[in-house]
Amino acid sequence: MTVVADASDADVDVAVVGAGITGLALTHALAERDVSCVTLEATGEAGGVIDSQPLDDGLVAEHGPNRLRLTDGIAALVDAAGLRDDLIVADDGLPLYVYADGALREVPFDLSTFVRTDLLPWYAKLRVLAEPLTGDVRPDESVGSAVRRSFGRTAYRNLVEPIYGGTYGSDPDRMPVRRALPALLRMQEEHGSLFRPLLARATGDRETPPPVSIEGGLQRLPSALAERYADRVRRDTPATAIERDGERYAVSTPDGTIAADDVVLTVPAPAAADLLERVAPDSAAALAELRYNPLAVVAMYSDARREGFGYQVRRTESLRTLGVSWHHSLFGRTGQYTAFLGGMDDGRIVEEDPADIGTIAADEFEAVMDAAAHVRDVWVGQDALPAYDESWAALDRLDLPDGVTLATNYTARVGVPGRVREAERVADRLA
Template sequence: MPVAAGTGRERDGNDADVAVVGAGITGLALTHALAERDVTSVTLEAADEAGGVIDSKPLDDGLVAERGPNRVRLTDGIERLVDAAGLREDLLVADDDLPLYVYAGGSLREVPFDLPTFLRTDLLPWYAKFRVLAEPLTGDVRPDESVGHAVRRSFGRTAYRNLVEPIYGGTYGSDPDRMPVKHALPALLRMQGEHGRLLRPLLQRAIADREAPPPVSITGGLQRLPDALAARYADRVRLGTPATGIERAGERYVVSTPDGPVTADEVVLTVPAPAAADLLGGVAPTSAAALGELTYNPLAVVTMYSDARREGFGYQVRRTESLRTLGVSWHHSLFGRTGQYTAYLGGMEDEKIVEMAPEDVGEIAADEFEAVMDAAAHVRDVSIDRHALPAYDESWAALDRLDLPDGITLATNYTARVGVPGRVREAECVADDLA
């Protein structure tokens, strides 16, 4: 029988150093990192498939409905996971110099990522560009003010309405006026503390992002990554095995499952806040109540085929336009999936759309795509998730009440950085702490 690293205690299949709850990308990255550090672990996943929010459905003609993230940056952590999964030869690499647009005033207008584009784009009129450059004359961003208020005060109303609101608010499906800076944009405060003002570090960051690891996908869809990792660690990952409760057993924890209890020194929860709240009720009731207050935004994802042949990352939609679409990704030019476009609808301001029939949501997406792109679109897949995106709104103040007992860790997108690379980095940090 294997001996756990550093404990001298024999383990069996239901006894481990670490119990990981959730086999999304965070849980699987943690599983991989613990295995590399010779730490025994058991990963429990309620669904029959791994991946969590990474959810790919291959369609005909080489198209792939990405119902969750549609691309990731090939950071060092992602690269290590890709190699561990044996998928290096299946990477699809996008051109990071492709333009991104905002649909505003009836036209697609280019987002400025560099000075030449800033000078020529008609997304910001000349007076708004001068207002952006006046940011050093404004006061410091405050942790408790909203992202919307902070940006308007620092860069002006037009830059907020035409640039920040559609890109940032649209990405998270939230209203920036309801997103406190300290929860939604902690990096903004760090940059301000380091540089004194925001304009220069934001420009440097925008330029650096264009030199960052490229966006990638995987032939057949991003879900192949968690699927391959779950297969590699089949001796550690238990699919179709939900954790139903957590109890203290002396200095250890017992995680209940339908297949019997799992005993571990440490428990790491990588699941959404409502699921974590349910599990923590018996061992950390105050933290469970706090997590139960966090709100999520709904999202509808519509995969379409079109003969449109535009080159770019896609576009976000200004909120003042008469469209319900938040944005559209152009898989056609990103990853060579000929004719594929993915539209996103819903969010905090349009929750009712996810209560509609999928075919009606698809019709709205296709009609609005044609209005923007002047080309017909044919719906291939519609996915609706009523709790898709952490809102990072006022409810996040509840996190101040978190008081987890020793041996319980949250590794999640609502307590740390969002995005797949951020999830992988956190998983590696947690593994280092536990090892």
């Protein structure tokens, strides 16, 4: 069946709502399986949370993810988009730091760093080694509780809280393991403890795909995919309602109606809740309860020349910055650093003047790095990050009708590689 993107109506196997990376990966996967689809995007640009703004001198303000891991799924999408030659591959051996007690202290990703780092005192290192004796992680306990019990309070405060909690802008004590970090449960089930797989990574027995970016910004990936599948992707075409039409579904848009056997929603929870009102009101009410965290992203230029991934800030420090990514050393964007502020504990920062947010980021960067920073771009998002907190219990009430699927970062694994893997799974099932 041929899909014509500018037609007012269409009859397809699958209607995909949202042309973020999940929706476009699904569009690609369905096309490869000869499944007809139309993908609806409310805005004029593809990408969703992947949002890049090129700046002067080759710098790029990334308002969403700042890097990807080059998994097989990501590599296949890069090739499909024709961007393989534009990949920038970072050195995965670069150090990551935590700012604690007035200094940058290296995160131990290998045994030699574990021995020498001053981020963990000797007694905390011994406590980490005792993890196999601490008992199983429970699905309904919090990430904070599970990590403190497994690895000790100091490892939690100096490592997990700033790195994991800071990345998502949430409090790990409010994040249930089964919703926020199911990988812990899988690791425990597979290996019998958490220490064994961590040790395997530290000794080089488990390789991880390298971090990558793209010349001109990560948004070039979804943009190129949307162009490749221009016959399937309709931009500036929001889905406004979903209704039953016999055994099929009718998806309303301002330009007409899409008739489809299956509907896949890849949009944020509030948008999905609105669309499900007529076909699954109880599920819509559950999705409306999910909380998101605010975030401010500040792109800066500095003469600082440190090598590494960047740093996260320990929660007990007197800084509002959650962390800083060092694009300078990661991707050769000379002098570029990106700061993240906000999250669950400091959500009101996004209500402040962008110039003031930039000043906070630059002043705190100078305090940590001993080098001045010049603000190049400030972006704020009120609902930027899924909180993965106790509100995620509402997902237990989801009861979607046959033919409606949620393929999203709040119902399955977070992170772009996880989104691509889920798109592949959904495409296999629908095919």
